[in-house]
Amino acid sequence: MENFTLARVIHVIAVILWIGGVAMVTTVIIPAVKNLKTKEDQIKTLEQIEGRFAFQAKITTLLTGLTGFYMMYELDAWDRYLDYRFWWIHAMTLVWILFTLILYVLEPFLLHKLFVKYADKNPAKKFSFIHRAHWMLLMFSLITIAGAVAGSHGWFLIK
Numbered sequence: 001m002e003n004f005t006l007a008r009v010i011h012v013i014a015v016i017l018w019i020g021g022v023a024m025v026t027t028v029i030i031p032a033v034k035n036l037k038t039k040e041d042q043i044k045t046l047e048q049i050e051g052r053f054a055f056q057a058k059i060t061t062l063l064t065g066l067t068g069f070y071m072m073y074e075l076d077a078w079d080r081y082l083d084y085r086f087w088w089i090h091a092m093t094l095v096w097i098l099f100t101l102i103l104y105v106l107e108p109f110l111l112h113k114l115f116v117k118y119a120d121k122n123p124a125k126k127f128s129f130i131h132r133a134h135w136m137l138l139m140f141s142l143i144t145i146a147g148a149v150a151g152s153h154g155w156f157l158i159k
C-alpha cells in the first residue's frame, strides 16, 4: 500500500509539472511570443522555450505513464477499460498517448520541420494554429484531471 501511495504522489506531481507547463505555454508564452516584432524572433524564441519544456515534458510524461500503469496493476483495475463509468481512465490514457506521440515521435520527426517551413511563410496563421492546438490539449487535460480526481475519490459523474 505504501508503494501504491508513493506511486500516486509521483503521478500527481508529474501531472502538475507537465500540465502546469502546458498551461503556462498556452496562456502566457505563446501570446507573448506572438507580440514579438520580427518573425525570426518569434520562431527562435518559441523554439528555444518549447525545446526546453519538451525535454521536461518527456520526463514527466514518462513518470506519469509508469506510475499510472503501476497503479492499474496494483489495483488490478484493467477491467475499468471496459466500463464507461471510468471514462476518466480512458481519458488519462488517451491524453498520455497523445502527448507521448507528440513529444517522442511527431515533434522530433515531423512537427519541427513543418513549424519552421510554415512559420516562415505565414507566421500569423501558423502561430494561431499552434495556439489553438495548445488550448485544445490543455482543455482536454483539465477535464481529464477533474474526472480523475473526482472518480478516484469515489464521485462518479455517470452512475
Ligand code: HEM
Binding pocket: 008, 011, 012, 015, 019, 064, 065, 067, 068, 069, 071, 072, 075, 077, 092, 093, 095, 096, 141, 142, 144, 145, 148, 149, 150, 151, 152, 153
Ligand atoms: C498511461 C496513462 C495513465 C494511467 C494508466 C493512469 C492511471 C491512474 C490510476 C490507476 C489512478 C488511481 C485511480 C484510483 O485510485 O482509483 C490515477 C489517478 C490520477 N491520475 Fe492518472 N493515469 C494515467 C495518466 C494520467 C494523465 C495523463 C493525467 C492528467 C492529465 C492523470 C491524472 C490523474 C489524477 C489527477 C489522478 C487522481 C489522483 C488523486 O486524486 O488521488 N493521469 N491514474
